[in-house]
Amino acid sequence: MPSRMIVSRELADFLKMIAHPDRLRMIEELRLGEKDVSSIAAALSLPATRVSQHLAQLRAHRLVDERRAGRNHFYRLSHPHLAAWIVDALQFIDIRNRLAEGDHIDSVRALWTAQSRNASH
Amino acid sequence: MPSRMIVSRELADFLKMIAHPDRLRMIEELRLGEKDVSSIAAALSLPATRVSQHLAQLRAHRLVDERRAGRNHFYRLSHPHLAAWIVDALQFIDIRNRLAEGDHIDSVRALWTAQSRNASH
DNA sequence: TGCAAGCCTGCAAAGATATGCATATTAGGG
DNA sequence: CCCTAATATGCATATCTTTGCAGGCTTGCA
Numbered sequence: 001m002p003s004r005m006i007v008s009r010e011l012a013d014f015l016k017m018i019a020h021p022d023r024l025r026m027i028e029e030l031r032l033g034e035k036d037v038s039s040i041a042a043a044l045s046l047p048a049t050r051v052s053q054h055l056a057q058l059r060a061h062r063l064v065d066e067r068r069a070g071r072n073h074f075y076r077l078s079h080p081h082l083a084a085w086i087v088d089a090l091q092f093i094d095i096r097n098r099l100a101e102g103d104h105i106d107s108v109r110a111l112w113t114a115q116s117r118n119a120s121h
Numbered sequence: 122m123p124s125r126m127i128v129s130r131e132l133a134d135f136l137k138m139i140a141h142p143d144r145l146r147m148i149e150e151l152r153l154g155e156k157d158v159s160s161i162a163a164a165l166s167l168p169a170t171r172v173s174q175h176l177a178q179l180r181a182h183r184l185v186d187e188r189r190a191g192r193n194h195f196y197r198l199s200h201p202h203l204a205a206w207i208v209d210a211l212q213f214i215d216i217r218n219r220l221a222e223g224d225h226i227d228s229v230r231a232l233w234t235a236q237s238r239n240a241s242h
Numbered sequence: 243t244g245c246a247a248g249c250c251t252g253c254a255a256a257g258a259t260a261t262g263c264a265t266a267t268t269a270g271g272g
Numbered sequence: 273c274c275c276t277a278a279t280a281t282g283c284a285t286a287t288c289t290t291t292g293c294a295g296g297c298t299t300g301c302a
Contacts, residue, residue: 007233008142011207014214015145019136020290021129037249050291052249063213071248071299079213085206086132092184092200093131112128141260158279171261173279192269192278 017061022046023054024086027063028112031083034067034076087113138182143167144175145207148184149233152204155188155197208234 018024025044029035037055041048055075058064063082067074077083090109139145146165150156158176162169176196179185184203188195198204211230 003229004146004233005142007211007229008145010214011145011210012140012142014210015136015140016289019133019140021126021133024129024132024136025125038247047292048249049293053251053291056250068249068298073249082213085209085213088206089132089135090128092203092206093135108124108128112125137259159277168262169279170263174261174281177280189268194279 014061017057017063018082018086020054022050023058026051026054026058027077027086028083030064030075030077031080031113034074036072036074038072040075135182135184138178138184139203139207141175143171144179147172147175147179148198148207149204151185151196151198152201152234155195157193157195159193161196 018027022044026040029040029043035043037048037052040046040055041051044051055064055066059066059075063078064075065078067076087109090112139148143165147161150161150164156164158169158172161167161176162172165172176185176187180187180196184199185196186199188197208230211233
């Protein structure tokens with residue numbers, strides 16, 4: 001098969017893998033280091049089962065690495081730079097329409113990049 | 122709705138939009154400038170109808186701009202930098218397995234980035 | 243050893259996407 | 273005008289994803 005097609009398929013698979021709101025938030029959540037499943041679930045207000053399923057997919061595509069400690073499974077980004085690369089995508093999004101008037105793209109970027117200690121914002 | 126969720130949805134929509142082998146190749150095809158539908162279809166060996174449908178989606182998401190000249194519709198990237206950003210994603214892909222032994226990631230990148238005058242490679 | 247916390251996996255229903263085919267639209271040429 | 277080329281659109285079918293729920297596995301602790 002032509003390499004060009006192989007590459008486009010691999011790229012598409014990779015993009016599909018991260019193209020989900022939950023998974024994007026999970027990746028940003030792991031930006032600063034490893035976290036276990038329950039912490040992620042709590043931070044994003046998602047059922048743990050769902051988080052686990054998403055992580056299984058990310059794991060299958062080698063986007064995250066797992067470390068087991070006791071009963072907890074800690075995950076980290078295989079490519080730490082991935083989170084920053086995703087944030088760069090904001091420049092391609094015509095996001096103005098959907099946000100409240102006061103919001104500005106920079107504040108959105110800052111917010112997204114900020115650590116989410118709780119589930120607000 | 123929390124902005125954080127809005128952003129993750131918008132990002133996911135954007136990523137889903139480009140996460141298709143045909144559309145990725147089309148975006149790379151438009152990297153160097155505008156092209157009309159038939160030229161793209163010919164370059165990628167795809168049915169023109171399909172190319173047109175993909176372009177309609179990209180247009181709806183404001184990722185390409187259209188210019189009509191006579192019977193031909195020329196498309197160009199709304200964000201010229203998009204193609205380069207996509208190429209950057211290659212670093213996150215564990216692509217070694219799927220390529221022939223001789224191929225190296227750099228050559229793949231060069232190949233992908235190279236202009237496709239015909240449908241080979 | 244028994245129990246519970248923390249995760250993972252299988253499965254089925256619901257939802258979203260992709261794709262081909264038939265049909266419409268628009269513009270240039272004769 | 274009519275015909276054809278170049279695209280676009282509508283629709284039905286096939287396929288892939290998402291998601292909740294039920295049940296299973298492993299580890300720590302009493």
